[in-house]
Amino acid sequence: MTLAQSINGWLRRVPAWTLYVVFALWGGWYFYLALTRSTGIWTNQVQGLEHVVGLLALKILIAILAITPIRTYTGINLVKFRRALGVSAFFLVLYHFLVWWFLDVQTLGRVVADIIKRPYITIGMGALVLLLPLAVTSNNLSIRKLGPLAWRRLHWLTYPAVLLAAVHFVWLRKGWQLEPLTYLAIIVALLLLRVKWRRLALALPGLSRG
Amino acid sequence: MRQPWKNDMNWSDVTPKAAWLNRRQLIAGGAAAVAAGPAWAKLxxxxxxxxxxxTPNTLEEITTYNNYYEFGTRKSDPAANAHTLKTDPWSVEIAGxxxxxGTYDLAELMTGLPLEERIYRFRCVExxxxVIPWIGFELGKLLEKVGTQPGAKFLRMETVVRPEEMVGQRSRILDWPYVEGLRLDEAMHPLTIMATGLYGEELPNQNGAPIRLxxxxxxxxKSIKSVVKIELVAEQPVNTWQAINARxxxxxxxxxxxxxxPRWSQASERRIGGGLFAKRIDTQMFNGYGDQVASLYDGMDLTKNY
Known part of the structure; x- marks a missing residue:
């Protein structure tokens, strides 16, 4: 048995729902830190919470993009965790948004004004809006109702959503900073991997006909 | 260049010895530090x-939440990385x-300039x-001491460039050195100080030691840190952030x-130290110093001259 096969065998025994527990506790832990800490990033507790929650969501979204290449290149199959990761990422993005609304800017007027006037917030909001239908249709009933093809097409919205989230991160910093640009670069690389495969898939039947 | 009132004193000569030992050494020194007595680091x-x-913010808040890109872009980076900067000896070039x-040793530069505590509101562009209890002297008094010439209309300052001691300067996040500027009347205003201390002690490195605006x-x-050059000029200087993004x-x-x-509202602010559920507070015109400084900008369109 190969290493990938034994890892896959071990993963089969881990139920996907454990991820919901992990990320719920993780998000709760961040809230606890924001309540109780007052140094470093927690000197500004609200901004600290906003940042760590947003970053965790972005990391999960990157993990989702990595699942297919990991399977292609290593044979390790994480596909069964994709839904739990996607739904967790959505709830963390929602958490990030609610912290921004209720603890940071605090009034609906400021929320609306910022979404309209400030492109980096508009973009972040765009990512949340794109993730909304994905979260709503993350169940077997929706797959049946939409049909697998339409459901898959709908869930391609993940790609622009992740890209918008990364641009949101780059844009909210002062100047061009290495940390958010690194996230953006990883995301672009993971998306480019897919583009290449699509082109190959389209080109191959053409070649066989020729 | 002429170097007036040169003496043999170093910055260390006017500084209590314990003050230039860093805190970590003091803590590690334990009993020895206590034995040094209560006056060790007081200015x-x-x-x-x-x-x-x-009410001022705590020393911990002021020294662990900093924007000082020379030591990294995260707020916690300066506190972690700034200890590598050697601030003694330190000299400041006065030019233009x-x-x-001339190039003055810091102690020499400060001779005859009385130190005052100035508890000021500090508003970040973010x-x-x-609220920070600075210790410093009025920049105007320094400018009187070195004598400004009639053609001088602006002042231009530079931060030290030492990539080997300032880890953030090893990448080109900003175009080093960091540059800031003031109009001469702004520089001469009694509210404008060069700070060398904080909470009664010498300025910690992450806050711009040994001397900052x-x-x-x-x-x-605008309050440039670890200043090594002050130049009096005729033309309005281009400050670092304006050069990066003038809009x-x-x-x-x-x-x-x-x-x-353009990317966020300046109408309100978050006062550090209020905790997770604190209400934002309204930002005041000129950060609440309008009575003293508004007249400097009479007749100017502040939406254009932002």
């Missing part, structure tokens, strides 16, 4: 009527349209704020709740 200063009576140009009615990035950061950068930063 000699007077209080000032220009101080606010608002002055009567007594819409957070603190503090202009309380302007956004924090977002101007030369004046006066705190102004009516002129938003």
């Amino acid at each position: 000699d200063y007077k209080t000032s009527a220009l101080s606010t009576d608002e 349209l002055v009567d007594k140009p 819409a957070w704020s603190m 503090v202009v309380p009615w302007k956004y924090g990035f 977002e950061y101007g030369f004046y950068s006066n705190v102004n709740p009516e002129v938003d930063h």
